[in-house]
Amino acid sequence: MAQSGNSGNPFAESSEFDNPFQDPAVTQHRPSPQYATLDVYNPFENREASAAAATAELLKRQEELNRKAEELDRRERELRHAALGGSATRQNNWPPLPSFCPVQPCFFQDISMEIPQEFQKTVSTMYYLWMCSTLALLLNFLACLASFCVTPISSGSSFGLSILWALLFTPCSFVCWYRPMYKAFRSDSSFNFFVFFFIFFVQDVIYVLAAIGIPSSGFSGWISALMVLKINTVVAVLMLLVALFFTGIAVLGIVMLKRIHSLYRRTGASFQKAQQEFAAGVFSNPAVRTAAANAAAGAANNAFRAP
Structure with missing residues (x-):
């Protein structure tokens, strides 16, 4: 039987344009190794990473807020003690000496409580x-x-x-x-x-x-x-x-x-x-006020006794 001009396989590669799957318009859309396929593609991966980053940021902010709250609590306690006269009953802690030592601490020092954080x-x-x-x-x-x-x-x-x-x-x-x-x-x-x-x-x-x-x-x-x-x-x-x-x-x-x-x-x-602080500190000192009052009284007495 005489064979016709066309071969039995309609997709035989007689030329690069005879096979429709070799068309450049088709091949350029084939998945390449550089891109993830459907088997490894996870649409929730970016969402999970973003959620983890947001959670870490929230935890960091929470820790910072806790530190600030603790500092405010210490400040409030210190102000309350000062308002109630607690500074007079507050025990000195510096220098750190043992209890059996005859010399007791002379100063109170607590940097984390008394000094601003900055x-x-x-x-x-x-x-x-x-x-x-x-x-x-x-x-x-x-x-x-x-x-x-x-x-x-x-x-x-x-x-x-x-x-x-x-x-x-x-x-x-x-x-x-x-x-x-x-x-x-x-x-x-x-x-x-x-x-x-x-x-x-x-x-x-x-x-x-x-x-x-x-x-x-x-x-x-x-x-x-x-x-x-x-x-x-x-x-x-x-x-x-x-x-x-x-x-x-x-x-x-x-x-x-x-x-x-x-x-x-x-x-x-x-x-x-x-200068204002020095003047206020001097005049608020009981010893200075007593000395000034005695001097004024003495000057007044001398003025009255003078002929």
């Missing part, structure tokens, strides 16, 4: 700076003691002064600049800010001089350590460590002084407010 990090940093300065004075005493053991003739005065600086600066720095800074941030006191700036600046200048280490000054600074290096290497290394410690404290003190000054300017404090 200033707590700054106050904590200054507290750690005071602790580091105390440790530096103790190490300075040990370094001067070691230097005195090596060179007793030339290091006797430095050893004696190192004892004096440790006993003097440790309590005075806490009372004279740390507590004013603490009270300034606690009650937004312009007067305490000014006291802190003046005394802490003097303190930082002293630590700069301590880092320099002038001979016979009572500080194991760079100059004193280099002079002992020719005599005893071990003692010189200890003095160099103390000098490095003093240098770090002085640099950190300058940085914190600038930071606190910028915070002070943002709080709206001023010299006029400091």
Whole structure:
């Protein structure tokens, strides 16, 4: 039988356009490996991810709200105690001394309760700076003691002064600049800010001089350590460590002084407010009022007795 011109398979590939499934209009819509097929397509995948992200954001906000609520509760309790006279019965907790010690704590300190949250990090940093300065004075005493053991003739005065600086600066720095800074941030006191700036600046200048280490000054600074290096290497290394410690404290003190000054300017404090606070504090003091009343009474009596 004669075969016709057409083959038995109507979709035989006689040319690239004879097969309708090879038409470019069809092939360009075939699924490619780059796209997910119906077997792996999950229409709820994006919704689940969005729900998880929203839940995490809600939990984060809830934790933040809880922290703020706790802080407000602490503030409210503190104000209630102050209004009821609780500050008079509040027990001091610093320095933390054991109960059997005859000396009791002299101050009450609670940064998380008394200091606003935005200033707590700054106050904590200054507290750690005071602790580091105390440790530096103790190490300075040990370094001067070691230097005195090596060179007793030339290091006797430095050893004696190192004892004096440790006993003097440790309590005075806490009372004279740390507590004013603490009270300034606690009650937004312009007067305490000014006291802190003046005394802490003097303190930082002293630590700069301590880092320099002038001979016979009572500080194991760079100059004193280099002079002992020719005599005893071990003692010189200890003095160099103390000098490095003093240098770090002085640099950190300058940085914190600038930071606190910028915070002070943002709080709206001023010299006029400091004067008003000082005047109000002086005239509210019972001893000052009693002395003023006695002076006025004495002046009046003298005026009446005069001929």
